[in-house]
Amino acid sequence: MEIKAAEAERESIRYKQVEFMLEKIGQTFAGVISGVTEWGIFVEENDTKTEGLVRLGSLGDDFYEYDEKKFAIIGKKHGTAFRLGDKVKMKLVGADLSKKTIDFEFVK
Numbered sequence: 001m002e003i004k005a006a007e008a009e010r011e012s013i014r015y016k017q018v019e020f021m022l023e024k025i026g027q028t029f030a031g032v033i034s035g036v037t038e039w040g041i042f043v044e045e046n047d048t049k050t051e052g053l054v055r056l057g058s059l060g061d062d063f064y065e066y067d068e069k070k071f072a073i074i075g076k077k078h079g080t081a082f083r084l085g086d087k088v089k090m091k092l093v094g095a096d097l098s099k100k101t102i103d104f105e106f107v108k
Helices: 002-022
Strands: 029-036 040-045 051-055 064-067 072-075 080-081 087-096 101-106
Touching: 002 087, 002 101, 029 080, 040 064, 051 087
Parallel strands: 051 101
Antiparallel strands: 029 040, 029 087, 040 051, 064 072, 072 080, 087 101
């Protein structure tokens, strides 16, 4: 029961975060990289601690690969790297309440 209650609490918090961010599409935020995978970079917005995904496909300036040993995404051509803990600026490009997902893109 306790595990189900904790899961329900996380789900309700996530729902409210996405609901809040729906009105902020197009705005720019400061954040930190909280996770890297072969399909994207998870970022956490500083003020609300809302987490979203920057898809690798949105990083159009290079071909990026996931380096699991370094916990980083590294560009093949320019060598640009995105690592856990890096401070970033991102733009909110999407929020889906039914899926409880948030999509960001990096801004320079």
